[in-house]
Amino acid sequence: MTKKSPTARPYVDRIPLVPVGPLTPAVLAECSSWLAGQGYSPGSAASIVNLLARLSLWMQANDARVDQIGEALLDRFVASEHSRAVVAATVTTCMGTMRRFLIAAGYLVTSESELCAVTEAQAAVTAWRAWMRDERGLLETTIEARCYYGAGLVDAVATADGTVQWSRLDAATVNVYVAERGHAYGVVTRAHIVDAVRCLLRWALSTGRISRDLTAGVLKPPGTRRTLPRGVGVEQVAALLNVCDPATAIGARDRALVTMLVRLGLRAGEAARLTLDDIDWAAGYLKISGKGREHTLPIPVDVGEALEAWLRVRPAALDRGVFVRMKAPRRMMTPSGISGIIARLSGLAGIDRIYAHRLRHTAAMDVLAGGGTLTEARELLGHVYTVTTMAYAKVDLTSLRALTVPFGQVP
Structure with a gap:
């Protein structure tokens, strides 16, 4: 008889070779x-x-x-x-x-x-959603984002059984929540958290849940002052593309994604929502959906070649998304997944960590650096108003030099 070693790895209790029970077969x-x-x-x-x-x-x-x-x-x-x-x-x-x-x-x-059990906290968030939709006319994506960042404040003043004690809500409690909720995020996301909390407080005041306006007491996160858009250089873009192996499916996907973001300036959400039906190969156009609007963009040659190379090796998926997950369940990627790919590639390339929106800035800045107008940049980015695109004029150094008065001369 073989004696078991005292250092042998323990095994879990095995199930029968022939499965039994109500779930078989x-x-x-x-x-x-x-x-x-x-x-x-x-x-x-x-x-x-x-x-x-x-x-x-x-x-x-x-x-x-x-x-x-x-x-x-x-x-x-x-x-x-x-x-x-x-x-x-x-x-x-x-x-x-x-x-x-x-x-x-x-x-x-x-x-x-369980289906009928809705706590007071859950009912409050549902009412807040309806108020943002009906009274404020906000888009569903905006409503989802504000609930994601701000709904936790309701739980912060709720008891174990879900009863909301609105009397506990004061400026100190709000600021503690804002600081804890934004601890793991950057400056921009912290500003979104503050906006969501202020929206929640305005709703609570308008519906009589709180008796005084607390929005003035919400502290601003440090460094929320608007800064100049920052793009990436040609060398950094080349480094991102070099780490994408076109011989593999994941490399072909990542290469097509980087090329599309740099050349067309798509948002991460727009790239994630892109479907096979949005590609008009005959006319050479892409239909882009984002921010509740749609616009079309021409497909440049390099974007079309990279996109074709990816679609030839794209695995079968559960939906018609252009950029899909490589692991099961294979379905359309999320905006955070799109931005995560760029962050991963920047780490592999050995450059400073960047995300998808930096490539969008790069596309806009390339238009102006190549002699394009703000109107052309606005059409590329899908902005409704030119004033939104004017932020990129501040980094168009070639045009700004033409406006500079030489030292000692009076215009």
Whole structure:
């Protein structure tokens, strides 16, 4: 008999080779098909199905049926798995994907009491959303951003059961929240947080939830004074392109993205929302959607070549987004994902970290440096008013030198 070494790695309790329980075999097979459709690799799919088989075994031991699957049951399952001497790694890495499958397949149900339970804090945020939409006429993207940055202030003055104590809301509490919420962000995002909080306070005042205007007491984040737009140099753009390997799918995607941002000046959100239907190859135009508006831009030769090279190797995805994730689930990228690619490439290129908006500034500055007008730059960037584009005139050194009076001469 072989004696086990005291230093041998412990193994988790194995599930039966033939899965048992209420989820076999139909639900497990359905999960395998769903994962394949989402683009998961066979190895990743096997780990997720294995976790689902663990859930099925646990449900059999606890006399649970398929129609009883809910958040409470999944919490009990996770707690049971974490109580073992050795916890399966899939409980941590695959639980979110398994939950998404159960929701998509209609197995993860919520009790009627959970559906109807809305706390006072949640109701307040919902009312604030309606006020911004109906009274202020804000776009949905703006509403989402302000709720993302400002809704936490409601939770800061709410009790454990969700009751909001508006009387606790004062300037000191607001400033503590603004400082903590903006700690991990830069100057621009901190200004957005202040705007969201002020909007929330104006709504609370107009609806009688607070009795005095607190917006004047909200401190401004340091360094929010408007600065000159900053682009990147030709050498930095070349460095970004050099680290994109066109022989790989991810390299072709990143190269097409960098080229498009530098030449067309797209916002990260505009690049993320770009779909295959927005490309008119016959006419040579792109339809750009952003800030609630649409405009068309011509496709330069270098942009068209890089875009074609990427689309030839673009993997099958769940939607028709031009720039898609390379990992499952393969779908349209988010604006933060687009900007994250540029940040990653700048790190690989060994240059200062930059993000997608710096490349947008570069496109506008290149137009003016090449002799273009502010109107042409405005059309490229999709600005509604020329005054918005006038910020780039401050960095057009060639034109500014022509206006400079030589020393000692009176105009």
